[in-house]
Amino acid sequence: MNSKITDYIIEKIIFLCGIIAIVFVVLIFGFLLKEGFAFFKEYGVFNFIFGKYWYPSSNPASYGVFSLIIGSLLVTLGAAIIAVPFGIMTALFIAELAPKGIRDILKSIVELMAAIPSVVLGFVGMVTLVPLVRSVLDIPTGLTAFSGSIVLGFMAMPTIVSISEDAIRSVPWQYKEGAFALGATKWQTIRRVVLKAAMPGIIAAVMLGIGRVIGETMAVLMVTGNAAAIPSSIFDPVRTLTATIAAEMGETVRGGLHYRALFGIGLVLFTITFLINFIADLFLNKKR
Amino acid sequence: MSFKLSPKLSQQIAYTLLVISTIIVIVPVLTVIVIIIKNGWSALSWEFLTTMPKDGMRAGGILPAILGTLAIVSCAICITLPVGVCAAIYLNEYAKDNLLTRIIKLAIVNLAGVPSVVYGLFGLGIFVMLLGFGVSILAGALTLSIMELPVIITTARGALSSVPYSFREASWSLGVSKWQTIRRVVLPNALPGIMTGAILSISRISGETAPILFTAAAFYVPHLPKSMFDQVMALPYHLYIISTQIPNMPKNIIFGTALVLLLMVLSMSLIAIVARLYFRKIRKW
Numbered sequence: 058m059n060s061k062i063t064d065y066i067i068e069k070i071i072f073l074c075g076i077i078a079i080v081f082v083v084l085i086f087g088f089l090l091k092e093g094f095a096f097f098k099e100y101g102v103f104n105f106i107f108g109k110y111w112y113p114s115s116n117p118a119s120y121g122v123f124s125l126i127i128g129s130l131l132v133t134l135g136a137a138i139i140a141v142p143f144g145i146m147t148a149l150f151i152a153e154l155a156p157k158g159i160r161d162i163l164k165s166i167v168e169l170m171a172a173i174p175s176v177v178l179g180f181v182g183m184v185t186l187v188p189l190v191r192s193v194l195d196i197p198t199g200l201t202a203f204s205g206s207i208v209l210g211f212m213a214m215p216t217i218v219s220i221s222e223d224a225i226r227s228v229p230w231q232y233k234e235g236a237f238a239l240g241a242t243k244w245q246t247i248r249r250v251v252l253k254a255a256m257p258g259i260i261a262a263v264m265l266g267i268g269r270v271i272g273e274t275m276a277v278l279m280v281t282g283n284a285a286a287i288p289s290s291i292f293d294p295v296r297t298l299t300a301t302i303a304a305e306m307g308e309t310v311r312g313g314l315h316y317r318a319l320f321g322i323g324l325v326l327f328t329i330t331f332l333i334n335f336i337a338d339l340f341l342n343k344k345r
Numbered sequence: 346m347s348f349k350l351s352p353k354l355s356q357q358i359a360y361t362l363l364v365i366s367t368i369i370v371i372v373p374v375l376t377v378i379v380i381i382i383k384n385g386w387s388a389l390s391w392e393f394l395t396t397m398p399k400d401g402m403r404a405g406g407i408l409p410a411i412l413g414t415l416a417i418v419s420c421a422i423c424i425t426l427p428v429g430v431c432a433a434i435y436l437n438e439y440a441k442d443n444l445l446t447r448i449i450k451l452a453i454v455n456l457a458g459v460p461s462v463v464y465g466l467f468g469l470g471i472f473v474m475l476l477g478f479g480v481s482i483l484a485g486a487l488t489l490s491i492m493e494l495p496v497i498i499t500t501a502r503g504a505l506s507s508v509p510y511s512f513r514e515a516s517w518s519l520g521v522s523k524w525q526t527i528r529r530v531v532l533p534n535a536l537p538g539i540m541t542g543a544i545l546s547i548s549r550i551s552g553e554t555a556p557i558l559f560t561a562a563a564f565y566v567p568h569l570p571k572s573m574f575d576q577v578m579a580l581p582y583h584l585y586i587i588s589t590q591i592p593n594m595p596k597n598i599i600f601g602t603a604l605v606l607l608l609m610v611l612s613m614s615l616i617a618i619v620a621r622l623y624f625r626k627i628r629k630w
Binding site for chain 2: 063070144172173181272299338
């Protein structure tokens with residue numbers, strides 16, 4: 058008798074949990090918007106986005122994030138150049154060439170790679186890669202956008218490999234049989250048929266990998282040198298949007314202009330990753 | 346182009362390139378793990394794991410950081426697991442293919458993509474300041490639980506949807522209600538998948554630094570945490586501090602700390618991976 062009522066209550070609870078993701082997205086966006094707008098009103102959106110100087114502690118303080126945006130873009134671009142070709146080729150190997158046993162091992166290693174905390178990668182990058190970059194390239198410091206790109210490229214790899222691999226493996230076998238029947242070699246089939254059919258999924262994989270790179274914080278903070286100036290090349294130190302929030306939030310006055318400026322940066326980051334994920338999702342759905 | 350490779354040869358070349366690229370991707374992972382084990386092994390001892398830091402953290406152990414991380418992570422998973430599983434049940438068992446469901450799915454995808462440091466900002470604004478929890482275990486755990494929600498929902502949903510539809514039909518045909526069917530038939534069969542997802546999530550949030558940076562973590566706390574509203578030291582944050590902020594830090598302590606964190610995270614991931622392969626093997630359908 059009572060079970061009907063419990064069922065009803067439980068189903069309502071389940072529904073509330075179901076929509077909780079929407080609640081949080083709206084809450085996060087709303088909160089960033091509230092603090093960010095308070096800042097924009099006082100400082101001006103144009104001055105914020107295109108201002109060249111990020112000097113939060115000078116008097117008068119200046120909060121231009123242009124150099125930080127360039128820093129983030131440069132590191133991300135470098136990481137993508139490294140991660141995209143290697144990631145896709147590795148996905149092809151795992152999906153099409155590796156025998157089953159090796160495939161399982163490789164997939165497990167890729168998963169382990171995703172599990173290594175970014176602060177650990179940042180630390181290892183700091184003590185091994187950074188001195189190496191400095192001595193090989195003979196530059197004053199190894200804390201550069203280049204080092205950041207290498208570490209981040211590595212961090213984007215698991216996302217790109219595993220999602221591309223899914224896309225490649227979900228290509229219907231009839232497509233391949235068709236190509237073989239026309240006398241194509243296995244590689245011709247992979248290149249002209251499988252890659253093409255899996256392309257929407259691979260593009261989504263690349264975008265999600267890039268989304269992860271833009272949002273990555275600790276490793277970048279530790280290896281890019283954190284100089285808030287527009288870099289003249291990839292071998293200069295840079296500072297990213299994420300690293301700025303992480304490095305400075307601790308020393309701000311809660312509710313002050315600097316505090317709100319960092320929320321403004323958060324809003325910029327949220328908007329960028331929202332767009333990237335939205336577009337990636339369109340590609341993933343197109344695949345079906 | 347007048348010169349053209351034969352299909353056989355170009356296939357050979359392409360395959361070689363694919364193998365090389367796979368090696369290039371795999372080798373750094375193993376290198377990172379080897380470097381940390383090699384350099385950190387000497388620091389590992391019972392004392393290192395069970396004593397407080399000394400001399401401005403340049404000596405002694407990392408007990409408070411380990412306990413702090415355990416406290417934050419266990420709170421976070423206790424919050425996020427039930428909510429995430431319920432959300433997955435809704436999406437997989439109840440939701441119809443309508444606009445609301447599409448919006449929920451889009452929200453989950455976007456929640457998964459929000460940068461971890463932005464979660465930190467959100468946690469600072471909502472939990473630390475607005476709700477007045479202060480920088481505390483609770484605020485950090487809530488922040489991490491929201492961050493992990495999309496992962497839990499997605500893996501739990503995968504586990505639920507792998508339970509064959511016929512199981513549900515058999516139960517309904519016996520007159521069992523929808524919720525009872527989910528509880529007695531679907532959930533038990535999906536449990537291994539849900540648990541592996543949960544273990545992977547624990548592993549992931551144990552290593553997160555940015556979300557707890559301003560919500561839970563403290564530079565140094567001279568005593569162990571006593572309540573949910575205490576600031577704590579946390580392993581990943583501790584690693585960040587000792588490797589960047591403290592001059593003349595002995596290298597083996599930094600590597601030792603990195604090794605403890607890595608062992609914690611990787612052992613849980615390995616357990617999850619092995620469990621998943623095992624359950625896939627013994628599954629009866």
